[in-house]
Amino acid sequence: MLNMAQDRVTRIAITPVAFHDLPLLNTVGVHEPFALRAIVEVETADGLLGLGETYGDEAHLARLRAAADALIGCEVFAVNDAAERVARALRKDTTTGGHGMSGMVTGSSTADRVLSPFEVALLDIQGRTVGRPVCDLLGGRLRDEVAYSGYLFYKWAGHPGQPDDEWGAALDPEGIVRQAHRLIDGYGFTALKLKGGVLPPQQEIAAILALRAEFPGLPLRLDPNAAWTVDTSVMVGEALAGVIEYLEDPTPGITGMAEVARRVPMPLATNMCVVAFDDVPPAIRADAVGVILSDHHFWGGLRRSQLLGGLCRTFGLGLSMHSNSHLGISLAAMTHLAAATPNLNYACDTHWPWKRADEDVITPGVLTFSSGSVPVPAGPGLGVELDREALGRLHEQYLASGLRSRDDTGYMQSFDPSYTAVSPRW
Numbered sequence: 254m255l256n257m258a259q260d261r262v263t264r265i266a267i268t269p270v271a272f273h274d275l276p277l278l279n280t281v282g283v284h285e286p287f288a289l290r291a292i293v294e295v296e297t298a299d300g301l302l303g304l305g306e307t308y309g310d311e312a313h314l315a316r317l318r319a320a321a322d323a324l325i326g327c328e329v330f331a332v333n334d335a336a337e338r339v340a341r342a343l344r345k346d347t348t349t350g351g352h353g354m355s356g357m358v359t360g361s362s363t364a365d366r367v368l369s370p371f372e373v374a375l376l377d378i379q380g381r382t383v384g385r386p387v388c389d390l391l392g393g394r395l396r397d398e399v400a401y402s403g404y405l406f407y408k409w410a411g412h413p414g415q416p417d418d419e420w421g422a423a424l425d426p427e428g429i430v431r432q433a434h435r436l437i438d439g440y441g442f443t444a445l446k447l448k449g450g451v452l453p454p455q456q457e458i459a460a461i462l463a464l465r466a467e468f469p470g471l472p473l474r475l476d477p478n479a480a481w482t483v484d485t486s487v488m489v490g491e492a493l494a495g496v497i498e499y500l501e502d503p504t505p506g507i508t509g510m511a512e513v514a515r516r517v518p519m520p521l522a523t524n525m526c527v528v529a530f531d532d533v534p535p536a537i538r539a540d541a542v543g544v545i546l547s548d549h550h551f552w553g554g555l556r557r558s559q560l561l562g563g564l565c566r567t568f569g570l571g572l573s574m575h576s577n578s579h580l581g582i583s584l585a586a587m588t589h590l591a592a593a594t595p596n597l598n599y600a601c602d603t604h605w606p607w608k609r610a611d612e613d614v615i616t617p618g619v620l621t622f623s624s625g626s627v628p629v630p631a632g633p634g635l636g637v638e639l640d641r642e643a644l645g646r647l648h649e650q651y652l653a654s655g656l657r658s659r660d661d662t663g664y665m666q667s668f669d670p671s672y673t674a675v676s677p678r679w
């Protein structure tokens with residue numbers, strides 16, 4: 254007889270790690286040589302281990318540690334209790350930042366962001382306890398594999414002062430098309446998203462049109478992270494009518510997005526102006542967005558992301574999935590969530606191809622891309638195992654990197670002191 258009701262959390266370890274990243278450009282600067290993540294291990298009295306992954310910024314780590322202390326003694330099936338413990342632990346927290354999104358606007362709920370990796374780890378333990386994959390705890394899979402969209406970035410040839418990387422530069426339509434070929438050849442992606450807000454809008458329109466000419470019929474998206482005014486957004490939206498499946502966060506704020514939405518033919522998507530449950534009612538009242546990008550890292554974990562999915566279905570909104578730089582625990586969690594979410598109408602974003610294949614904290618072989626999709630891991634829980642030696646190595650890399658918070662703007666300013674992160678820029 255399983256001792257489920259009695260099994261409680263006895264130990265939590267939070268390990269910051271750093272893995273190599275490339276000089277990927279966005280509207281607030283450029284990615285630093287390493288991306289930071291925190292790996293969360295939750296252990297129970299019965300010796301079960303659950304895994305979670307989240308942002309690695311210092312302010313976030315401090316909140317994770319406070320939450321971890323409050324979670325000792327929590328029953329592994331009591332996720333609601335875990336959420337209350339985390340909220341209580343953070344009540345006096347007045348620090349800001351630490352959201353791992355660099356200078357990009359995010360008003361996401363701090364308690365949800367902190368709860369997320371613990372909720373995932375508890376679900377991992379629950380699945381291991383009952384011998385079922387996490388997607389079964391979310392209502393069961395509706396698909397055996399999850400489609401991801403390839404994430405195109407303008408980029409420099411290499412980090413300044415270092416040799417060119419294997420991807421080379423992508424600073425014009427030809428470079429973006431070359432990069433798209435490489436992503437599709439390597440992973441088989443059947444949808445592509447271009448991270449915009451980097452070059453003047455006409456050049457980004459040209460890149461999308463070049464992709465359309467090269468890959469007829471392939472769903473395309475453009476995301477300038479609120480780099481444009483309302484009028485610029487409308488100009489781009491009109492130029493790309495019938496070309497992109499959605500335009501993501503063209504302009505800042507719900508009011509601005511609503512005005513753009515009224516004047517462009519395609520749906521607007523967001524992971525910037527609707528990032529917490531409190532944002533949903535005003536966005537719906539203003540008719541500001543057609544698609545919400547869920548992200549379990551800031552919506553409070555997998556079950557709360559499913560709640561968001563339900564709201565999208567109720568209000569007739571599309572649902573897609575956002576991603577930052579991440580490792581395999583996150584990809585496994587995203588895949589289980591997407592497999593169990595009926596109305597995930599679009600391929601999910603992933604930064605996966607931008608990390609080195611040999612850098613991860615899980616044992617290799619489980620998460621593989623085929624035709625742009627990842628099969629749902631078969632084992633119990635998340636279906637991935639911690640590689641403790643690799644965890645140690647990436648933690649040493651974190652210590653040696655000297656990086657403690659993501660700062661795309663500061664890194665850009667180290668090469669161009671006149672650079673400022675302004676929104677909107679054009």
Ligand SMILES: O=C([O-])C(=O)C[C@H](O)[C@@H](O)C(=O)[O-]
Pocket residue numbers: 277278279354355357448476478524575576577578
């Ligand atoms: O869809 C998005 O907005 C993102 O993926 C945000 C990320 O922070 C991305 O822009 C990045 O890492 O540069």
Ligand SMILES: [Mg+2]
Pocket residue numbers: 476478501502523524525575
């Ligand atoms: Mg976005």
